Amino acid sequence: MKNVILSAFAAAALISVSACKEPADPGVDFAINFKATYDSSQLEKNKPYNFDATQIVVQRYRLYLSDIALVKDTTVVPVTDVVYLDFTPDQAASDLSKTPRIVFSGIPAGEYDGIRIGFGVNAANNAKQPSDFPAGTPLANELDYWLGWRSYIFTVLDGRMDSDKDGDMDLPYSYHCGSDPVYRVFTFNQHIHVEEGHPELNIEFDIRKLLLNDNGTYYDILANNATSNLVTDTRVAEDISSHYDTATTIKQ
């Protein structure tokens, strides 16, 4: 009997100790505005853009991002494990691309030096498939999963090009980048201030830059007008994905 009472006492003491522990930082709401651009102007579907000796139109642009985190020195503060961005939903009455705004809650207020972004779906999630996730969540999306690679399609960028600038958009291009070797993680140095009510963060992806080589020359979209379906041939998909480093702009 005594023991029971004692242990009850101990338990109560324990509870009160843990209750006294400093409460975890509840954090604040932190909003990110995502935008797709072409040469820094908001992307428009079906609008001819000059690209090298050709013109191109963009018809679809969709993107997965994973493990977005704020960084400060050696500290990494996770913001979200995955977001799915459809800049060109097919039912939108306007051709102007969408500018999704996502609010992440519980982010510790403070000053940060940069943001880390995984372009695509990280390997752990990419080992699963849409039916493993609850309906309506980003990874339940079957549209951007391809059984052929057993992978999500990280980036979908489709459209047409006018190969000889005669006014006829004669050739298709389609970049569907997926599978683990195509996943890229980049850290962008940028002072980011997180505080309730403070200006929101803007992240922009520029399609023109996505199609430029690292040295600023034009990617040969005629010779490489599509990603390969061979799981072993990820060359074009890796080319495109690796350009996110220069194609992404962070502003606050």
Place this chain on the structure above:
Amino acid sequence: MKKVLHIRNFGLLLLGAIAFFQCQDGNTPITPDEGDLTDIPYNPKPYAVPKPAHFPEVPFPADNPFTVDGIALGRRLFYDPILSADSTMSCSGCHLPQGSFTDNYAVSVGIDGIAGKRSSMSLLNIAYANNGLFWDGRSKTLEEQALLPVEDPIELHTTWANVIEKLRKHPTYPEYFRKAFGIANKGEITKELAAKAIAQFERILISSGTSKFDQFINGNIDALDEEELDGKLMFFDEGAAYNLPDGQCFHCHGGITLTGNQFFNNGIDSVASLDDFRDKGLGGVTGNRFHNGKFRTPTLRNIAFSAPYMHDGRFQTLEECVAQYADNGFGVENEDIFIGQMGFPLGNGKYSGLNAYQQRALVKFLHALTDTVAINNPDFQNPFK
């Protein structure tokens, strides 16, 4: 004093109640007394919709969870001609199980013999539709959609007020509504509750997961013969290593239900300009000219049962559908880029198209999607038979 107040309040309440019931859609008001249903027990039993293990959970809206009695009521309403003006036609008149919930007409014909301009659509796996309903996406939810056929002049052509009156006076429906939704009085039967019940029933129309294709993806590699397998490889663009061209089909007919629910111009109309489509499809809803001639991708599960094909039933056979795709479309401005990419790349940005064998293999694969277990599922059939 207190007592007086009490009585007065009660009187007010009664008045209010009478006024309330008079305001419902039916013509003759049902007095609270004669319409009382509270003697009938209301014990809603949740229902877990059976689905194949490799299908995602069946989604439903928070305000319309599945119950055994809700589904039973919805099933009756779906098959009951009480929903039409002359009691000759029900939803099932155009959505029959043996047609994979279509009517096998090119375009549907309503109770007055007037033909619509569109072909009936399969309801198999409709619970997973997440991007609008109808060929043009104009309806958002099954609950919203179920309200429309009743008053559509080329479908059931009556009014909900008439239907509700018939349901309230019916010998058994009030009891079914009580059991499904806990209403206390016949006067509480509404079109919204009827639509909720129908939607619950529609959401249980899920594949059995026993088609040859399902057996194959569940690991039985012998389930598909060589031609069906070639068809599958082309359908999913997986044939490069086997010298098979891309069919591009999965880009649009993707995911487990073989529809991404997106809207496309799939290259079946040779029009001079985007203004010339006979049926504007999505463009008629959004007003965006570039959306003209785009339609919501239909499911290909059980496609062998739902001929004729396309939004206007223009093709009688699957062979005709595949032959249309094999030629890489007409090059209309808003044709989807995948339509121009059927076959092997020829190096100049053009594609070879699909030859006779490749077309045959694709058709054979479409037949491997046949799921007779689903269309014969006893829970899906007419409850009045």
